[in-house]
Amino acid sequence: MTIDLEPSTARPERTVPAPLVITRDYSTPDRIYRAGVRISGAGVFLLLVVIGFFLAWSGYPAFQQAGWKFFTRSGFQTLGAHPTFGVLASIVGTVEVAVVAMLVGAPIAIATALFLSEYAPLKTRRTLIAMIDLAAAIPSIIFGLWAVFELQPNVVGFSTWLSRHLDFIPFFKVVSPPLNASIFIAGLVVGIMIVPIVASICREVFSLAPAGEREAALALGASRWQMIRTVVLPFGRGGMVGAVMLGLGRALEETIAVSIILGGSFTVTAHILQHGGSTISQLIAINFGSGGKLGLQDLLLCGFVLFILTLVINLAASAIVNNSRSGAGVDL
Amino acid sequence: MTATLPSTSLDDAEHPQVFTGTPSAGEPGQVDAHDVCAWFGDRLVLETVDLVMEKSKVTALIGPSGCGKSTFLRIINRMHEVVPGAQLAGSVKLDGVDIYGPGQRAMETRRHIGMVFQKPNPFPAMTIAENVLAGLKFSRTSPANKDDLIEESLTKGGLWNEVKDRLGELGGALSGGQQQRLCIARSLAVKPRVLLMDEPCSALDPTSTLRIEQTIKEIASEVTVVIVTHNMQQAQRVSDYCAFFLAEENQPGRVIEAGRTTTIFGSPTDQRTFDYVNGQFG
Numbered sequence: 001m002t003i004d005l006e007p008s009t010a011r012p013e014r015t016v017p018a019p020l021v022i023t024r025d026y027s028t029p030d031r032i033y034r035a036g037v038r039i040s041g042a043g044v045f046l047l048l049v050v051i052g053f054f055l056a057w058s059g060y061p062a063f064q065q066a067g068w069k070f071f072t073r074s075g076f077q078t079l080g081a082h083p084t085f086g087v088l089a090s091i092v093g094t095v096e097v098a099v100v101a102m103l104v105g106a107p108i109a110i111a112t113a114l115f116l117s118e119y120a121p122l123k124t125r126r127t128l129i130a131m132i133d134l135a136a137a138i139p140s141i142i143f144g145l146w147a148v149f150e151l152q153p154n155v156v157g158f159s160t161w162l163s164r165h166l167d168f169i170p171f172f173k174v175v176s177p178p179l180n181a182s183i184f185i186a187g188l189v190v191g192i193m194i195v196p197i198v199a200s201i202c203r204e205v206f207s208l209a210p211a212g213e214r215e216a217a218l219a220l221g222a223s224r225w226q227m228i229r230t231v232v233l234p235f236g237r238g239g240m241v242g243a244v245m246l247g248l249g250r251a252l253e254e255t256i257a258v259s260i261i262l263g264g265s266f267t268v269t270a271h272i273l274q275h276g277g278s279t280i281s282q283l284i285a286i287n288f289g290s291g292g293k294l295g296l297q298d299l300l301l302c303g304f305v306l307f308i309l310t311l312v313i314n315l316a317a318s319a320i321v322n323n324s325r326s327g328a329g330v331d332l
Numbered sequence: 333m334t335a336t337l338p339s340t341s342l343d344d345a346e347h348p349q350v351f352t353g354t355p356s357a358g359e360p361g362q363v364d365a366h367d368v369c370a371w372f373g374d375r376l377v378l379e380t381v382d383l384v385m386e387k388s389k390v391t392a393l394i395g396p397s398g399c400g401k402s403t404f405l406r407i408i409n410r411m412h413e414v415v416p417g418a419q420l421a422g423s424v425k426l427d428g429v430d431i432y433g434p435g436q437r438a439m440e441t442r443r444h445i446g447m448v449f450q451k452p453n454p455f456p457a458m459t460i461a462e463n464v465l466a467g468l469k470f471s472r473t474s475p476a477n478k479d480d481l482i483e484e485s486l487t488k489g490g491l492w493n494e495v496k497d498r499l500g501e502l503g504g505a506l507s508g509g510q511q512q513r514l515c516i517a518r519s520l521a522v523k524p525r526v527l528l529m530d531e532p533c534s535a536l537d538p539t540s541t542l543r544i545e546q547t548i549k550e551i552a553s554e555v556t557v558v559i560v561t562h563n564m565q566q567a568q569r570v571s572d573y574c575a576f577f578l579a580e581e582n583q584p585g586r587v588i589e590a591g592r593t594t595t596i597f598g599s600p601t602d603q604r605t606f607d608y609v610n611g612q613f614g
Contacts, residue, residue: 217455
């Protein structure tokens with residue numbers, strides 16, 4: 001008896017079937033659920049569009065009045081026959097406050113987060129974490145008041161020192177004193193204000209760094225700092241950027257604390273240590289209700305500018321690729 | 333604490349019980365553990381373990397889960413203290429030098445006593461070459477010839493032929509078995525005197541396991557190996573000496589019996605050892 005071991009000759013030529021078309025048949029609860037989440041998702045997006053459109057639409061008359069000079073002039077004089085107003089000083093001030101806030105706040109926040117996740121003794125760690133989270137909930141008006149009465153008097157001396165010894169840096173040069181109510185102090189308070197939230201998020205991210213990789217570094221003879229640089233920081237990079245961007249968002253929009261620090265002057269200045277300066281949200285807050293109909297339109301247009309500014313920054317943040325993994329880009 | 337156990341030091345006339353040579357890097361070292369106890373929080377998990385891990389030999393730590401083998405292993409290179417709430421007692425000597433002695437730095441000890449973990453843990457975003465050199469960067473030493481060291485280490489780890497043309501690829505892109513061999517190569521690159529392996533093959537396929545066992549046999553002349561394993565056949569295949577750990581109900585882990593692997597598997601003196609190595613429990 002012979003067995004044919006050549007299947008290829010025995011099998012007929014086969015045709016490859018067409019790919020299946022899988023149809024989904026949703027049940028009624030499924031359909032309701034899907035509709036629900038779709039509406040919520042679309043709702044958020046719609047809200048964004050509606051707000052932007054509303055601001056642009058209602059502010060447009062002010063733009064018609066001022067033209068492109070709206071972006072090159074500063075001030076809020078909307079009454080009378082020859083109104084002059086513009087947003088330049090406020091844009092510059094907003095960016096300056098945000099930069100100072102980030103330079104002060106981000107390093108402190110990241111250092112705090114590292115301390116909490118890596119160095120703090122276990123027993124005190126939980127208490128400290130709770131305190132940081134609590135600090136994130138302090139209303140900004142409280143920070144503002146504290147800054148005016150406590151921080152500012154103590155910082156003016158430091159501002160003076162900076163202006164005397166580092167005045168070769170244009171930002172630290174002082175042309176016209178006094179040194180209170182400055183962009184620098186406003187940025188400082190906003191920087192302090194964002195520390196808790198940024199630190200809290202960063203700590204969360206750092207604590208998620210894989211234990212196996214931490215142990216790998218330690219077992220190879222890494223010091224704690226080397227382990228942090230090799231494993232924790234590269235792993236947490238994406239989260240850190242996110243947290244700092246969230247802080248930046250707060251720094252850009254912070255209104256109340258900045259309003260009670262800064263006066264109402266609309267000078268465009270790079271000299272952040274000296275009196276004066278304005279931010280967009282402060283401009284809106286302190287001038288709301290004054291300036292008549294044109295004034296209101298001007299403020300709505302300013303709001304639109306701030307809206308676009310924050311939108312652009314947030315988009316830029318989310319565009320930063322989250323390629324953070326242990327060891328990425330480490331140069332020990 | 334009661335030290336009621338007889339000494340479980342390995343008895344071998346060729347090797348002295350106490351080695352008091354000058355520690356020298358790159359030479360295989362002998363590890364003497366004496367009276368080692370370990371706690372997690374208030375719970376005593378390991379009681380008065382005495383064990384000598386002979387120079388240039390492979391010592392296997394065997395026993396059922398939860399008997400303190402891994403804890404003991406981690407005590408040998410000061411990784412136990414990394415765990416929050418962990419405590420220990422006793423002494424561990426590397427060539428006569430107490431690694432827990434005053435002034436001894438944990439990171440220094442770990443450079444002499446390397447460790448390979450149960451789960452492969454290369455640095456995923458470092459390249460294969462960078463992974464191998466990571467330990468040297470930590471100690472801020474640069475080898476005479478990096479390429480030679482990378483080749484040498486990966487060859488010892490049994491990975492060279494598979495990765496020689498793609499050293500620039502990321503460590504995280506390798507398969508599990510390759511990752512584990514990369515971890516072994518990474519540990520060997522710093523020329524440790526002792527290499528600890530905590531169930532290095534338990535997450536791997538049979539082929540990778542075989543490769544790693546080969547590696548262990550090949551490196552034993554240059555580095556003392558201590559391996560924790562749940563696999564009896566593996567212990568028999570790779571080890572010269574064996575220590576049987578056991579934690580009886582509500583008791584901390586202890587060493588029940590230790591000695592030459594052939595003795596432990598062939599003619600153990602303790603009934604519990606006999607039962608365990610013959611698959612009666614665990």
